[in-house]
Every structure is written in C-alpha cells, then in structure tokens.
Amino acid sequence: MGSNQGWVRLTRRAYRFSAGHSAPIGALRRDRLVHPHGPFRHDGCYFPGTMGKSRTSSSLTWARRILEDDPLASAEAAGLRYVAGEEPGFTRVRWGKGFSYRDWQGRTVRDARLRERFEALVIPPAWTEVWICRSSNGHLQATGRDEAGRKQYLYHPGWRVVRDRQKYDRVVAFGRVLPSIRAQVARDLKKPALSRPYVLASVVKLLETTLVRVGNDEYSRKNSSYGLTTLRKKHVLRGPSSGELTLAFPGKSGKDWNVDVTDRPLVDAIVACLETPGWEVFKYFDEDGVKRDVKSDDVNAYLREISGANVTAKDFRTWAGTVLAAVALEELERTEPQARHDKRLVRAIERVSQELGNTPSVCRSCYVHPEVLGDTKAGMESVAEAVRQRAQAKLRNEIASLRAEEAAVLAFLEARLAERDKRPPLSRSA
Template identity: 50%
Template sequence: MPGAGDAPVDSSPPTQRRHDRSAWLVLAALAASYRRAASVPSRGSSLKNAPLPAISFNRMADAASPQPVPLTNGLVYVDARMPGFTRVRHGRSFRYRDAKGHWLRDINELSRIRQLAIPPAYTDVWICPLPNGHLQATGIDARGRKQYRYHAEWRLLKDETKFERLELFGRALPRIRARVARDLRAAAKESSPGRAAVLATLVRLLDITFLRVGNDEYANSNQSYGLTTLRNRHVDVRGTSLKLRFRGKSGVLHEAQVDDPRVTRVIRSCQQLPGQELFQFQGLDGEARSVSSSDVNEYLRDAAGDNFTAKDFRTWHGTVQALELTRLACSGEPADRPSHASVPRRFSVR
C-alpha cells in the first residue's frame, strides 16, 4: 500500500496511469488545502465566537422537535422540521414571520435572508433562525422538488470531504483493478462465468466507459438503463469486441464499443442464459441469477477494503477529465487533441 505521500502504483495502460497519477496528486493537494481552509474561519467570519441566539426551542415546540447539534468550526447541525422563519408574499416582495408569528424586523436577520437569494417562485419556504445553522433554508421549486440553501462554511466542509474521498479512491484504484483482472483471468478457465466474473466485468465497464451503474426502478418505470439493468438487446458482440447501445438517464442515448476479449467472453456467456437481463450468472442450483447495483457496490467494498460505490468511478473520471482539459488549456495544446479527458467512444485493452 502506498505511503502517505505516494501516488498509487497501477497496472493499467500507461496513458491512463499517467492521467490518474496526475489527478491523484492534484486531489491530494486540494484535500490538504481544504483541510487548512476548514480550520480557519472565512475572512470577516465570527462563527467560532458567535453564540446561539437566545431562542428557547423547548418553549416553541414539543419535545419531539429536532434540536440543533454543535458541529466543527462554529456551525450547528439543524433540521428543517425545527421551528423556523416563514416567508409571506407582501405585494411585489416578501415579509418574514418567526416561529411565534411575529414579523421579523431585525436588520441583520433580514440582511442574512436576502443574501440567501431564495428564488421568488419557491413555495413553502423554511428559513433557519440560526445564522450558523448548516442548513439555512429550504423551499419547493416550480417542479415540486425540494431545494436547499446551505451555509458557506458547511459547503467548505463538504468539499473537503469530497476531495478526501477522491484522494482515497485514487489510492484504492490499483487494488480494485488488480482484483478485477484476477477475477477475469479466473473466468477464462470456467465453463460458465460465476458471480465474481460477472461483477468484475461490470466494474471493468464502469472503469473504462464511465457509464452509470443502473437502477431497477428507473429501468422498470422509465425504460432508462444503466450497466446492471441492460438487456440482451442492448449489446452486440462480434469477435472479441462488443458494442453497447441504450438509452440512459433523461433519455440520453449511450453508445460505446469495447475491445476487451475477457469482458467480451463473459458477456457472450451471459447471453446464453435464459431471460432478457444481460448480466446474469448460473447459481449452484442451475438457475440464472441477476446482479444489482448493490452487488456491484459490495464487490467494490471487498476489493477496495473501503466503503466505495460505483458512483465514485464517475466522480473520479469526471475529475480526471476536467483536470486534463485544464492542463491542455493552460499548455496551449489543442482542446480536441485525443486524450483521457475526451470522453471516448471506443475502449481498447492493449
């Protein structure tokens, strides 16, 4: 396992390994900078010394109401079910009431609310009465979706967590890829690939195509697919190559050609099993068993030795692509130059 200051060693193709290493080093630096930033209040901020307003929540609600919980950097964790401020339309603008129904007149409170920039179209608006609450406001948008406004310091903490997670995922990638390669090699000796081989194939596709893992609910209700919910009709196998073609989230058409003999062999075997679902394996009882996104995440946790999920692959590769595009822009190289940052349509193993 790499030391604290080392980038991970990988057996993936040289170009991918170079970009992954660069991304890992940048993410490690970003995570460190966010850790430093999170330990110091923002300029002009007095959160660390700001006392909680003199609000008695026990008098304002029953004992079952959620109570604020102190967090790091002077923040408190709040729940939108706790008593808060409400917004009332007043002509072409708005006025605000506190939990007791009194109009808000405090200049500082009104200024804080204005700075939240809650869209006028939002309904059922709840505003946190605490200036250091991690969640500052909620509302329902025009499409009926609940939206959230978070404290700037909370977003900083969340960004720190995000970069730390990506840094750790970068460290775990060599272990994941080694496990996948081992299971795919073992599958070549089996008459019918088992559960491990099918899951290794899915993780391999996650890693090289950047496609979503899939969700049964979306497949059944919206006919939008991801890797685990693909049907036999979504893949065309020819020789040692295969082509995926399906509609995913929001009806977006996805097409990808994969040149990987081991992956192709497993998928061809899956197609021989009864049923329309693509990714299946034959159980000990001879019955075909499908796999789900939960199975993929369990495989990843076991391979990585940490609590990573399929979504981390898309986050990782999206970050690598963004960093590579930034590098190309800064170096003056053509943006359309073939690179790991360009979303590929063909994926090969060399």
C-alpha cells in the same frame, strides 16, 4: 487504456488521445516514473492531512476515512451545527408584493437583523413551503419547493467550501484504494461463471474500462436511457468473431454509446449472462441458486466490500475525468506550446466531455479535480514532467498497479493537497 489498451475499444477512446505523432502515455513503464516532487521514499509517503511520513496502512486509513463522507464531521470541520431540516424553524409567506416571515409559533418576525439574514439567503421567489433554519450557523440554512414541486436546499457558505474540498479529496482517496479494487476484481474474474463475485467483477471491469454509467432502474424507466446494470439483451450486438461484442444503447441525456468489447474474459462473462433467462444483461446466481438481476446497489455494495471503503461507481468517472484532463493537458502542452493555457483548458475539457458523455461545463464542475486545471507553470508542468521523464526510483508497492499517468496525477494531487493542508484553516462564520 494505458497499459491495458485492447481490453475495450470505445468510440470515445477512453484514456488515450491522438496527437498524430505523440506516443501513447501508457507505453511508459511504471517502474520508470519520476515523482513530480522528487523520488518516492521506500519507507512511506506524504499524503493530505499529514505533515510528514506515514506508513502505507496510514495512507489507506486516511483514504478510507475520506471516503466515508460523514456529514456530521463535515459540519464540525466547517465550525457549523449539523441540522436535519426537520426541526421547527422560520417560514416565509407571501405578503403583498413581497414576503413576510413567521417563527415556529406562527408569530410575525419583526426583528430587523433576522429579516436581513433571511433576505441575505436570496431564497428564490418561486419557492413554496419555505423552511429557514433557526440558527445562523446551521449547515443547512433553508429548504423549499421549486415550481416543479422538487425539494431544494440552500447551504451555509462554509459548508459548501468544506464539502467541495472533501469532494476533491475523495479523488485522491479513491486513487489510493484503486489498486486493491483492481487486485480483487482480477481474482474474482477467475471464480465460477455466474457467481455473484464473478458477475459483479465483470461489471466493475466494464465500469472502469468503458466509463459507462452504472445505471439506475427508476431513471431508466422514466427516461428510456441505460447504464451497465440496466442494459437489455437487445443492446448487445455480436461482433464479426466470437471474441467481440458491441454494447449499443442510449445513455443519459440522449447520448448514444457504442462500446466494442474485445477482452475475452469480459466477452465470456457477458455471453454467459446473455444465455441466462431474463431481459437484463447482467445477472448472477446466489448461494441458494436463485437468479438475481444486478442492480446499481449491488455494484456499490461489492465495491465497498472489496475496497474496505465507501467507494461508489461514480468515483470511477471522477477519477477518470481527472486523469483524462491531466493527460490531455500534458499532450496539448507538448504539441501546442504557444497556445494560451486557458485555450488548452477548454480543449482538454472538451476531450474529457467526449469520453464521459457529459457537457463540458458538467465535466469541469463535477468530474475534474480543480488542482489539475490550475496554472500550468505552478501545476501541470510537474505532471507533464512526471509522465515524460524516466526515473531512478521505483513506485511504491501500494500504488504499483496504477498506470504511469495515474501514478503521476495521484502524486501531483497528494503534493498539492499537502500544501493546501498547511494553509491557515477556514474562517468560521457565525
């Protein structure tokens, strides 16, 4: 996995793809990396949301603000009113072969403009218990129950645009705080065995190096699939030597995972947990000496503590998917220069899919930043150049612990988002 290959070897080979004759990207020295848009300045950097230089602290402040994921701020940014979906609104009732609408006082809606607005929402006919927002500029426009009884939501188009933008800004923000997460994890792995920070740091290390999902108790019970926090002892197989373990288990959507762990500190942490009573693998002892099973909420709370931001376990997979796609495209551009860009995109996403255990369509829509998948001439050539070339300038201290390919992708995304922020603001629909 970049400069840390050998920690964990996966059946799906995270972060490295073989082209037969190409050298591993992680072999590049971090201090020889070129910024895709010029050398890094020693006094600061450009980052999304600004029009100029900023100190490292400002960069981290921006990252933590983005990671807060405030829905009220999102609605304001879209020029919309945030609504909870619980206030009185319009309802839809079956009427002959079509539908009739009622206001919050039970009166039939006869206003043609209102009915036109309701029809334009294209609420699925099968939905029941339909609620429609009274305001055309509410961020949430309608809710209802589908045929399975699950509550579904229809959002204002402006809200979706802003939220999609913020979702991918989050990738850049995570890249900014990742070095501090890694530094604290390294420190916590030196703490007493089976203490809370020691075990949670081990889980986060596995989370990052294996790309396995964090897991959820309820989902595990309903689907008989597992993630790191729901692994059972039966899922851990001893290797041929004392320094090797294999995590073998069914994951989400029936995907079988086989992860070989060879990093000795991680092996020691897992073995210590295995020797503690209980079915689950990961557990720790709190300050009162009480044994606690590690839950996904514990992992996310730990990530918030050590990053100072609203980081979640899923952020690792989104970050990895973006970097994996960039690395794959860079390699394919070198090894298959005559191939069409769209063909290379398909192959790159297929590789990401193999690593993350998701379908290609899910990977493309949820786990890869769209800027990475942009036009190769305007976009990925800068990443390819950054990964390949040697540079005169050293990386800034605040991202010095990022691997070469990660730093290149982060710099590329920051530059692209800075360009985006100079564009005219979104149109504000009424």
